[in-house]
């Protein structure tokens with residue numbers, strides 16, 4: 001892809017510069033002398049050492065030295081050389097301006113940051129300062145994962161959140177964490193405060209593209225696990241400049257207010273986080289300022305807490321392998337606008353706990369389920385509604401083009417149409433009514449002026465001109481007419497010159513080097529050079545068979561055309577600026593209308609889904625009910641439907657008066673246990689986000705937290721198969737689940753030996769029943785656990801029905817009361833194609849093991865356990881002391897006297913003494 005470097009720049013090649021060394025060495029030798037341009041490059045690069053520098057030269061961004069090597073490897077573009085220094089080449093590669101977006105995307109995706117350095121003046125200006133003067137350049141923007149604004153680099157239906165985390169002490173041993181999330185593409189700005197335990201779940205909900213934080217937080221070992229789990233790139237900022245006073249000042253300056261009270265009462269941690277995020281926006285956007293909305297404070301207790309592991313496990317917005325396809329979001333997303341897509345994802349990621357708010361959303365969906373006609377009409381309008389918020393975001397940053405103006409124009413037109421539709425719809429539920437009011441608040445002049453001003457066909461860049469319609473601006477029309485008149489005039493000139501010279505093949509042509517010229521065959525040219533017309537026709541070029549001339553008249557015309565088109569573009573740019581300013585002044589109402597369209601889109605899309613799939617409106621209240629009839633798993637159901645297979649609907653009831661019930665589920669592998677567990681968890685998520693649920697009836701007492709854990713054996717997809725992880729996650733549940741939580745445990749205790757595993761699973765269920773008292777579903781292959789029903793009132797057993805036919809197992813996927821009589825492991829193994837000899841041999845071994853078990857049943861031994869293990873649990877017996885002799889033996893056994901230096905021998909002696917002491921105490 002590399003063109004000849006000489007063709008693409010207006011400047012001489014950079015002189016060789018020393019690699020990775022300051023160029024301005026004292027009294028440099030001749031070959032070490034640095035050209036002014038390289039000096040400029042090195043200085044700018046030094047100020048942006050952690051970014052790849054895109055250095056603008058004409059129509060290319062060039063990269064030099066190490067940056068060039070990195071970029072050429074990452075992008076697969078040819079590494080060239082440019083000049084030498086001390087016998088060494090300067091590596092260089094370049095990307096053409098018009099394809100810069102693609103390259104940026106790939107570099108950002110690979111974790112690089114890019115500093116974009118532009119020419120800040122016309123090269124002609126620089127030349128006026130002297131032949132050697134360099135064009136002024138400066139970095140205008142740092143491109144980082146959280147600050148991308150290019151349409152092509154953004155996922156339309158996903159927010160692009162830059163998140164800052166700050167920490168403030170609230171008591172001697174407690175910290176509050178402030179989290180500020182900004183989407184510079186839409187202006188969204190939210191802040192929230194949480195305790196340490198809420199940090200992970202809150203960040204997991206936001207799915208940040210990038211996290212900025214003070215270096216002290218970045219380096220805190222206690223938080224390393226949180227950052228790892230979230231997986232977003234981190235950018236530490238030095239703590240200086242992030243103090244409380246600077247944060248508050250930044251916020252006030254950004255929003256031009258004297259006090260922050262108008263936005264709500266922020267905590268210190270929230271202000272600190274908001275200040276940090278603004279500092280980073282300033283740092284990356286340099287002179288440009290995104291149009292942020294005033295910060296909106298969120299109540300951390302207002303949403304269902306779902307930690308990162310649970311989100312991943314339930315595959316809410318991404319599958320375990322990180323894709324959107326196959327997630328719950330993909331299965332329910334029928335939105336038609338990018339903004340609607342973002343809102344749906346946001347609601348799915350952060351279901352509510354406020355019952356009134358949930359019901360308000362349900363009302364909107366319900367209304368559109370009933371009113372099919374209104375829904376269809378709305379969806380028809382929404383289908384052609386562009387992304388106004390992001391278009392406005394680009395315009396605010398001065399990165400917008402004519403098509404962004406058109407996006408706002410079309411969005412405003414859609415808003416008008418939808419407001420009219422809703423106006424005829426009679427009584428509306430509160431959410432839709434509010435949206436409708438926001439749409440009516442729009443000033444009709446905005447759309448009218450855009451519609452009138454913009455041409456039908458729009459160029460990508462405003463600098464190309466041609467986007468303003470005819471008849472808008474008299475001066476513009478005149479300049480354009482001059483351009484086209486001149487062209488007509490040139491055609492007239494050609495005829496006149498042909499007659500004057502007698503050369504019928506005379507043509508007036510144009511190229512970049514000569515501008516307009518006239519061309520005649522060589523023989524005629526000679527005549528013109530000598531003949532009577534020689535004063536009028538000025539020779540420019542001799543070709544092999546033709547000669548080129550110009551005339552004074554042609555020169556004048558050329559200047560007129562050029563200046564007319566320059567004038568036209570200048571007028572168009574000023575009209576663009578006016579339109580952008582008009583929209584900027586109305587930004588709050590336009591953004592509110594955009595949000596309203598998104599809310600209508602979400603309600604209509606959920607209604608569409610609900611009516612097509614026969615989903616029902618769940619009853620949501622503050623009870624401890626959890627009742628689902630004919631529940632289905634939306635993703636598994638859709639996957640089966642593609643294969644023409646039915647999904648077997650199943651009920652679930654964990655309702656309790658004062659505490660939740662627990663269902664222990666057994667059944668063969670592949671029976672459908674995991675599917676059943678997850679579909680019930682998804683009912684909670686869908687119900688609390690205000691959607692309908694895949695069931696014929698559902699009643700959900702609002703949950704505060706949702707936990708879902710998969711035993712180690714099943715968790716390989718996340719690359720975390722260790723038993724330790726499973727135990728850490730189980731510990732988190734047992735420590736955090738409240739009476740309002742819903743817990744889903746799938747095969748806990750599988751990652752260790754049978755007795756260990758069974759004991760842990762048993763004790764965990766006891767704890768859930770006695771201490772957490774939450775609603776829970778517990779799938780297990782330990783059949784012994786079904787005996788817990790005999791001891792605990794609120795534990796029930798369920799199993800997945802299987803039929804056997806001619807030695808083959810058939811999974812019916814039907815959940816029924818009771819326990820599985822056996823595991824059907826051999827049948828499943830046979831289905832999987834294990835060699836028949838192995839299956840037969842396993843059958844023999846199983847028969848033998850079962851005989852032993854019949855004679856000394858393990859379950860009977862479990863019956864001997866104390867009925868309520870609580871006292872034992874609360875005061876665990878002290879661990880038996882380690883025999884001292886063993887410790888001594890170990891140390892002694894490890895010694896090799898023949899290999900030891902005297903110093904090592906002495907140290908060993910001390911170690912032995914220490915071991916003896918531990919044993920004695």
Ligand code: ADP
Nearest residue numbers: 646647648668669670671672673674675676813
């Ligand atoms: P388990 O956890 O018991 O091993 P899964 O829940 O993973 O079983 O289910 C195994 C497969 O069975 C699923 O991939 C799905 O194809 C099918 N399945 C599960 N539940 C149902 C159901 N209710 N109706 C129809 N097919 C089901």
